[in-house]
Amino acid sequence: MFTDHDLAQxxxxxxxxxxxxxxxxFRRFDAPDVVEKKSSIDLVTDADLKTEAYLTTELLARWPGAVVVGEEACEGNPGLIGALADAELAFVIDPVDGTFNFQAGLPVFGTNVAVVRRGETIGALIHDSVLGDTLLAIKGAGARWLRPGGAEAGIRVxxxxxxxxxxxxxSINDISQEERRRIAGNLAQTRMAFAYNCSAYEYWLVATGKVHFIGHHKLMPWDHLAGVLLHQEAGGVTKKFDGSPYLPGETTGGILSAPDQESWDMILSRVVMAG
Structure with missing residues (x-):
């Protein structure tokens, strides 16, 4: 079993x-080293690389034989994602989720870690290294908000x-211009639409009940596995657009998080799919 004590480690x-x-x-006077991966909004910095390297080394030292799937490692070896379906124990890391915000000096980024056992996400955390706050969940045990001084509280959608x-x-960054216009128009039916370009903060907001829903077309495990478990353990419903559960290793299909099944159905039909 992977316990609360293990996740605390x-x-x-x-x-x-x-x-x-x-x-x-963060916010150094001298600009951090930044490399474009695929475009001017898909970036990697020293913070990404060094954080992932540190966590990979330390996690393997404590759990020898585990699989570590990091966003930056997968740039060079995309096949690592496939190991999530069968690994006895795996850690999925996004060292700095929201790198565009990080390099721009915006404190809207986080570190995502999901714990996967035999194709199922069993533990998750999203950590804010600026404020020191963390959202944490163990499957079946609810989700909590931890403060640096030790205070904590349960969270609810x-x-x-x-x-x-x-x-x-x-999120409409990874779809065609026509689809962007369609979904942006549908979002006008809501009270307010927002975008932070950071899955960590979007899942933080939806899991703590500050917003009602989030959705994404691009599914990479380091962006979503931790947030999905946190949202579900906070009482919400997260599924792929086709209604199936989102499983470790899946990278296509789109995903939607909402307060309950009725809300999920409504948002899918009136915002995501409506013409």
Whole structure:
């Protein structure tokens, strides 16, 4: 079993990584080293690379034989994602989710870690290395918000409401111009649409009930596995657009998180799919 104690050890490592590798590089007077991966909004920095390297080394030292699937490692070896379906124990890492915001000096980024056992996500955390706060969940045990001083509280998704009173977002960065226009128009039915270009913060907001829904077309495990478990353990419904559960290793199909099944159906039909 992977226990609360084990996840607390992972959180200790993530906190140290944030203190050592992320926060000292945030808002530096000298510009951090930035490399474009695929475009001007798909970036990698020293903080990404050094944080992932540190966490990979430390996790394997504590759990020898585990599989570590990091976003940056998968740039060179995409086949690592396939190991998530059968691995006895795997850790999925996004060292700095929201790198565009990080390099721009915006404190809207986080570190995502999901724990996967035999194709099922069993533990998750999202850590904010600026404020020191963390969302943490173990499958079947609920989700919690931890503060640096030790205070903590359970979290809960927003109450269902009509679409015109909802706040949410559907990420449109990875779809065609025509599809962007269609979905942006559909979002006008809501009270407010937002976009942070950061899955960590979007899942943070939807899992803590600050917004009602989020959706994405691009499915990479380091962006979604931790957030999906946190949202589900906070009482929400997250599924792929076709209604199937989102499983480790899947990278296609689109995903939607909502307060309950009725809300999920409504948002899918009126925002994601409506012409």
């Amino acid at each position: 992972v959180l200790d490592l993530v906190r140290l990584a944030g203190e050592r590798e992320i926060f000292p590089r 927003a109450a269902p409401t009509e679409l015109s009173r909802m706040v949410g977002t559907i």
